[in-house]
Amino acid sequence: MPDLLNRVKRRAGRVLREWLPHRLHYRPIGIHDSSRELARHASSGARYWPVVPAYTSRLEVPTGFNEAVSVYESVGHGKPCFEQEMSEAFVLALAHGRLYADNWDSVAVIAADNKLVGDVSFQHTRRGWTMTAPAQNNIFEQLYFEEPVPVAGTVLSLLAGGGAAMGNYYHWLIDSVPRLHLVREAGLFAEIDYFLVYDKHCSFVRESLLALGIRPEQLIDVATHRHLRAEQLLVTSPVRGNGRHLPFWLGPFLRRAYLPASLTGARFSPRVFISRRDAAMRRLLNESAVEEVLREFNFHSYVLSDLSFAEKVHLFSGAHALIGMLGAGMTNLVFATPGTPVLELHPDAYVGPESMEICYRVGLPYHWLTGQPSAASTNHNAARHLDLWIDPDQLRAAICRLLAAVPANAKGSSIN
Template sequence: MHDVVLRARRKAGRLLREWIPQNLHYRPVGVHPSSRELAARPGGGVAYFGVVPAYTSQLHVPDDFYDKASVYEGLHDKPHRQEKVPAAFVVELIDGRVYADNFNSVAVIAADNRLVGDVSFQYDGARWDLTPPESNNIFRQRYFVAPRELPGTVCNLLSGGGAASGNYYHWLIDSLPRLHLVREAGLLDAVDYFLVYDKSKRFVQGTMAALGIGPERLVDVTENPHVRARCLLATPGVRGNLTHTPVWACDFLRSILLPPPAVNRTFSPYIYISRRDAPGRHILNEDALEAMLREYGFETHTLTPYSQDEKTALFAQAKVIVSSVGAGLANIVVSPRGAQLIELFPSSFVVADYLEFTSRLGMDHQYLVCETPNPSQTRTGAQRDHLIVDLEALRPLVETALQRQPEPASV
């Protein structure tokens, strides 16, 4: 019910901000394209802290996977085998503002009322792609609420897109690792508040608690869409402008989540992750699949009722993981080096997120593209398509995975 109310509120907000004028003086008057150049201006109240230099990222994508990867109406690229990753940094803005009243944009605004382009975010849902800072929808906005004034130092963890909609994968990959940049810049201990999308989410509270950050220090953007901080810390996107997950982000997540916490249960090292509680990508012959996997010692787990500690403990000891593609697989970030992932895809939704992720984690990745009744032609529809697993095609993948032994889990 909470998510339904939130979506209704945001839909009403879209109508307000584009049609009804209020507080137009809060609308930015231009763009600072570079935080580094902005900080170099004397007397601007801006400081720049470089953390990770720019580099070129490589990813091995097997030809067979590349050929099967989904493309929707020409809008979704094939997996990127190479990406230019911009520098990662922290920018400190005295009297900086954040405006984020929708899923698809985050506006970070300097004290001179200009958008800071390389730490802001704008997503074009129609093209499934990022857009230039000057296209940020805040420049079309007419309705503005007055900012909540926050004393002290505020760290912005807003990432837009999937992170804004409450997706666990995007929180882990696109939001939480920003704290690594802040910590490496020597600024984490100075932070008084952290700006997040929904502090009521158990995974938000659980992962922040791993850093000793309690819920009283989380400021919820759903209740505070416009914030002005005496000192605002902001970073660029964790994955730059594209898709490759940096190794430093994986290392940071492992450093805060491992060693696994003690929980009052034990798990098989062979796990099947069911999506029966999710809105899409159900396995229609799941009973038969589970029966086959039990022959090899697999346990079935549905992750929704699990605490963060239980999810971490489950995946930290896993040697072989079988699942249809989904956000819960982000938990492989704590799995042992050399663990095996077998990923099951609807024929309409073959994406490289976890092929890419496993390569950064030192895990093996196998996959099976499955029969999909009435496959969708759009990405939005394909995300909900169900699948039927060919058990005889899956069996040799499972047997291959069981023959390989991962190294013990380590930080």
């Protein structure tokens, strides 16, 4: 019910914004295409810190996986990109900067001269997850504006849009948290008074930031700060630039940030199966039969919603072999020890490359197995919700191949 109410509010807000004129002087009057160029003008109140130089990113894909990946071009869900140009990663500070983020599909960052800063703002298309040009940001269609909430001090925006705006764990860890690395590298972390997130009450948001020394009272969110004006607004370039590749520095940053913490009292099996029986989609229709096969090989099942953020990190970092369903929980593969083999289960109508890329970046041998989906579908939104059935014999054979890749000093390990 709360989720439905929020959707109704978002829809009503969109209609209101585009039909009822109010405080139109807050609508941007133009665009700064480049943060770097903006900061070159002393009168702009903008400062620019280059952090990671531009480079060419490459991705190696396991044989046969590229052919298996599902394609839904309308939402930008396509085959893995083998090579991508990564633009310079940077941090921008705006004196008296504004930020408007009253819906999930766009964020508008506005300089003191009332112009949109294009390379740190974003706009998703309304019918998918693809990005549009800054000129297409819906703030230029907006007629109704709330008065900005003034914030004394320095605010860092961790907003990343899309799945991050809807509380998706993958997008939080991949597209939001790594912005902290860029700010630290620029030497600005100590200046931050507040961190802007989508939902400061989300448990994994609070837990993951607290582990980095960020206190709950430092969090503000879009429920109360849809439109804000900060004494100093800090924003960063998108973590993945204008593409989909994970930057080379993302994995090392997350591992440095979270792996040193010890977790006393937690004891997990080194052979891990991640169950989605608590999820609303992509569940195993024959999970009991699957778990019978898993027990033959000493795998233990875990439901991630039962675990704290620290326990998830501990579970994945201590595993010697991992099996799981395609889903946001597999983002925790970034904490696994290099060399740990991974088997991911997919509906054959919705094979995604996200975990495969994490495995490549971390150094985890990646295996996959597709199962029969609960219904036929050529529609992205329907396909991603499908449950699936996994053939026990195919699973048994896949586990044998998986365990052949387990390091010799970890073979035969058990929780007992």
